[in-house]
Amino acid sequence: MNNVKLIIKIIQGEIMNIAILTSGGDSSGMNNAIKKFVEYSYEKGYTPYFIYRGLEGLIDGKIKKATYKDVSGIIYRGGTIIKSSRSKRWYDKNYRKTAYENLKKHNIDALIILGGDGSFRALKVFYNEFKIPFMGIPATIDNDIALNEYSIGVDTALNIIREAVDDIRDTASSFSRAFVIETMGRECGYLALVSAIANGAEMCLIPEVEFNLKNLKKRYLKEIKEGRDYFIAIVAEGLKISAKIKEWFDSEIGFESRLTVLGHIQRGGAPTVIERLRASEFIVNALDNIEKTPNKIVTYYDDKFVLRDLEEIENSTYRLDEKLLKLAYPLMGKE
Template sequence: MSLAIMCSGGDAPGMNPAIKRFVDYVYEKGEIPYFVYNGLEGLIDGQIERATHKDVAGIVHRGGAIIRSSRSKRFYEYKYRKQAYENLVKSDVTGLVVLGGDGSFRAMDLMSREFDLNFVGIPTTIDNDIYGTDICLGVDTALNVIRDALDKIRDTASTFSRAFIVEVMGRDCGYLAIVSAITSGAEICIVPEVDFNKSVVEEHLKREIANGRNYILSIVAEGTKKTNEIAQWLENSVGMESRITVLGHIQRGGSPTVYDRMLAFEFTIRAVDHLLANTSSNKVVVIKNGQYGMCEISEVVDNRYTINPELLGMLNKLD
């Protein structure tokens, strides 16, 4: 049996450990591993090549993905999805592992409804917005990148008596912002999931400033689009000089943490095992309450991820 692995959508730390484990494990099982280069675009263009141990030597510690990734507008057209499927057939690929997020899984779900596609998805996005799994590959590394940046920003904020507004990624999900705010001791956290009461917080902050507080750390999720608004409010209403820091794509890079490397290995092993044992898969590997399992692709794409209410409740305890 020939199995292929592909990255789709935004990159995330942990892709390379997953790619290495895929190649090594498929060979251990006596099968043939293939790479699909350049994501959905590469699938359409037939960039499918047999993988070797040499290809994956020394890549576990590297961020990004050696087989690269892409987003594809062409994939929305049936003729290109048909072309992509035919390329898999030409290469005798009978199973596909897809490292990606919500958009990637929707693309695979559509393709699997039209053609005899046998695939397993591995939730790979720092946004941590995939239904059915508690954590996605790349999230832990992104959180540690943010944590390091916030620790350094707090140093200068306290030295210069300023308010710093730090924008973090996450698309429409506030998971990164919430966990980062809690673990960094931020005073403010703005996320799409919770309304922010300016008047209550303003009163609280002014009282603390009167009692000696000389800096403020505010974490803002990019999905709220409120970074500039919060900066102006802190400066004009709360009365503290403010600076904005947008962390941007550094959150998607860097050497994967130990946790993300182990998660990549476990996800990949289960994806390959499922493909080898099933002629019709179309599943997503997930982890819930510390236990690994499989979700139907339809269940994943038809439902919306929601943050644990207990985590949201902790926002009220920021101080």
């Protein structure tokens, strides 16, 4: 159904059927968004549908009308009750046509997708081919979407890292060791940057900024003479050097060291209060605008929600907050 037909249906007072799917990596807070989607859809007179297992499920026709019972008791759960996936089949137009036919079987008028920029691009292609209106909501712990400062899952991931660093610090101080802690984020250093500052780490290495181990060594040896007896180093996974930094502490600093790769625990866990609030706000903004201004990405920027065209995001460069970077420069060996 194209936008003109959608407008006619709305004017005629027909019930609008809207489906939601989660795509790509899961993140805590998705279930909060799903719960609000069902409740607010019924409040607005829409009929909500679930698409299970993301784009793969859309191809396979795993579509079901959603009820209040489906979202009862999910507010505290991490992950996504409607599952997620990464789909190679989506790149084949024949499979996308099958997905479109599945939507028509259920009279779906529009889609809401929770995911990253890759998921948004996937739906943009789908819209260009079949004119199914959509709204995108950033949901990725990587927090690497341009012109967007907050993605669903980020605050929970940061708090999980905080708890892990607090626990590791106990052992580091007890044994006078250096601990290298690797955070997720793909090629984006957001999690490592914020975590290093918030947790008082002595080192922060991220892909976006060139670091200087020579300067760090000079500083660390001086601090050791002045009484420092343990180190917390936070390294972004995108650098692929965590093991080398562990060896560097052993050989160059003379500290027994350990490497801890936090891995997928950063994606799970009960969502924080901020996560639950923002997830609901994202959904409300998407549903309030899906009739009048569809095919947008709901972003959070400068403490407010902003609707953006996907092209605007694609044509912009993602940048870390310069104020945060300046706070972390000493942890990178920058003078």
